[in-house]
Amino acid sequence: MNDNKLSPSTEAFTGLTLDPQEILPSFTQAANWQERYRALMLLGKRLPPLAEALRQESAQVRGCESNAWLYHREIDGRHYYLADSDARIVKGLIALLLTAVQGQDKKTIAALDLHEYFDRLGLSGQLSPSRTNGVLALAEAIKAAAVESSKR
Template sequence: MTDFPTPHTVKQQLQACRSKEETFKALVTLSKALPRLSGEEKTEDNKIKGCESAVWLIIEEDTGRRYFRADSDAKLMRGVLVAVISLVTGKTQQAIQETDLKAELAELNISSYLTSSRSNGVLAILQALQA
């Protein structure tokens, strides 16, 4: 994940958007930074329940730090996943749990894309990341 965008880069890209269309394009562009999961990795165990789109999340730990791989069948959700994962990847579980992910996401200018059902999915993703 060497080319994975930093939280600062993600925030800059999304906060620079002045319209819903620009935000959509930025999220689609961000989605390209998320490596696809293999078919074997898209299991029910890795699937996030409660998402409108199919979303899979794999949590890996290395020397006490957590790293995340994820995928979705929707480009928009893949972009949201990049934004969320950029906030937590490489941190310890405690640091992730201490991060107010909802507040961090609120600063990213993507709330107009989070319909009530999609918001429930994003909340399920945040809970999985902090578990």
């Protein structure tokens, strides 16, 4: 995933802040799926786009129907991620995932139950099967990066 010579700076990882107390209420308080969908797309806009040079095949997440890239860095036992997608809804889903894992330790990331998390946000059953599979692939890539990093 991060094997290529190009890699984002450490500051790019630690500078990405997604406060769950600020972000998650927009989903839990949304009255219907249309409001959640809109909130999801707005959340995706908060993620900085990856530079074109970083959109490397080696950073692509397999299993996503659209293009998605993921970078990981462990800093002082905490795990940080940068990710992007060429699809707005996927980018919003990435932002939701990163809200749950950014700056967390390996144990917390490994314990993330994506189905419970999406139930709590009111997103379960709202995503197409292909989107659900893509989000699951992203979540697994996030977990795998934390585990693999800790083995080094």
